[in-house]
Amino acid sequence: MNQLDALKQLTTVVADTGDFNQIAAYSPRDATTNPSLILKAVQKPEYAHLLQETVAKYGQHGTDEVMNRLLVRFGIEILKHVPGRVSTEVDARLSFDTEATVTRARRIIDLYQGEGVHVDRILIKIASTWEGIQAAARLERDGIHTNLTLLFSFCQAVACGQAKVQLISPFVGRIYDWYKKQAGAKWDEAAMAGANDPGVQSVRAIYNFYKKHGIATEVMGASFRNVGQITALAGCDLLTISPDLLAQLQASEAPLAKALDAAAAQAMDIPFVQYDEATFRFALNEDAMATEKLAEGIRAFVADTIKLEAMMR
Template identity: 40%
Template sequence: MATSGYKAQSEPSYCATRVSVLPLIRRNSIVSCTSSLVGLKKNFVEINEFQEDLTDATTNPSLVLAAVSKPEYAHVLQDAVDFARRRLGPASVREQTAVAMDRALVQVGVNIARIVPGRVSVSVDPRIGYDTLAIINKSKILVALLEELEIPRSRILIKIPATYEGICAAQALEHPSAGEPIHTNMTLIFSRVQAIACAQAGVSVISPFIGRVKDWWDSQGGPRSQELSQHPGILLVRDIRSTYAAHGWGGKTHIMAAGFRAVEEIVEVGKYGVEGGPDLVTLPPHLLNGLRSRENVEPRPKFDSVPVDLAALPEYFASTCNSAQGASLYAQHIMEEKIAAVKVAEGLAKFSADAQVLEDLLKRRVMESTVEVLAVL
């Protein structure tokens, strides 16, 4: 295969904001782009700088940990602990830590939400990624905290890992038997099976991870082509788009591509517009800068959809996720694809490790605060 000349970079671990696909005009050419920024001091400045291009934001335990590890954001931890003490009164260290954890996750998202005008994605704890009921309960708690901080439900997306249990939880949240829906952003999407299941469940947003999909295929001994037209992550997005369009899911479940390593990947995935690419993308500030400075981009070509056999589409989710047949079929197809079975567990392990570190920091603060109160008494 020919080499296109783009150089893959390490995937940023600090991506935090999400924006809708907006055209950047460069000498009468159009590049579809959006941006992803982090809740650190430096990047709050960048959020303001790129505000005209930004609409939404996301965060997760890894991003919150990165933020509060900086001295200038250490107060977020103490503020969360103080909130837990006020909210619970006399309570165990474990109970206070749990509430402080939720508050810290929400607060970083709220800080960004006060800059960008659109939706905020806040993650559930990745350690409950295989527990449907726990995800549902945690999602409701996070939404309540966000609403207390004057973020209306219309601006909230709860980010949930795309395990089968996570998709079940998202379906229940998006389509409750009573009360208002909670809209969801399904993260750790690596396969067509996951994308189909999410659309059948009626979720609002899916986030396929472009770079990590390529990593997987490279690790499997596939040709390490730098030809962008053969990039496995970009091909996945086009396959999902074709499937969604053929089935009528387009516009109902949005595709938000994530995990880019190079400007050229963004240009390639967006060159067909929404017809052949994602509705949204996330990227770090240096890629948005690179996208802005890009000149003489080719005009948008016509997209030829990937053929889709509608009759052959499996049904993983019907009105509920309680179908044993659907669950079995989903598990079978995930194992056949292999990639999601490995990469979802890998991603959850990384996020869970950071969540544990964050929780340990908060637990120490709770214990220190308890000792201080006892000393005063």
């Protein structure tokens, strides 16, 4: 059995791509997108027509509406290739505006429903800022499910659990990137691999806390740099993986062991914590890596959204 098939027995595998033609080869259950992945896709000849057709049909309604329509168009195409859910991201420029995030999310859901897609097949992706988490709490109460992204710290995960969001996406690879950059020449790749990887450790701590305290929010490790990070999280609720790494897993016959276990977590001594706005903001501020990576991630998604808008014009 190859590693991808072995992983599917322990974890729900999700494809992290806007390139829906690649998805079928790996038979994931769900798929995730973001502005950077959509930008990458529309620059390929086989997807350029989706942008052209959307602009031609809805261009007179303004940039925001064209963007919503484009994201939904990709989502609908992706849903033809997966049996489960697709994640569609709210404009990252709204990351600090609860009201605007809720409004944009509802518009995206309306467009999907107008195309006959059931609300349960959509996850609205929102950055894990305090404002984003509050928007997600409101959407969840209305039956709109959310995927809280750009998640780098334990406090973000705890606040998402309190908000009863459907799913979180802790970013393994970007945490790894930060610690590797900080260490510079002192970084020992072999010593910091697998279970010792700081990104892997972050996800494991969140997973164990959720399972220990009966928090229903799904944990989906994201943003992987290598196969070792993925195999070290086998057993996580879900893992969203790029096509390149899915191909590596599919090509490997190496044995795969379960690394995360909900029953084992329930026996652990993990204290319960919760946050209000002030304690959340302080905890996030105390975590230099998470503060920097959250800000950087929002800026990067905004930059790619602006590039997409320029292509629309």
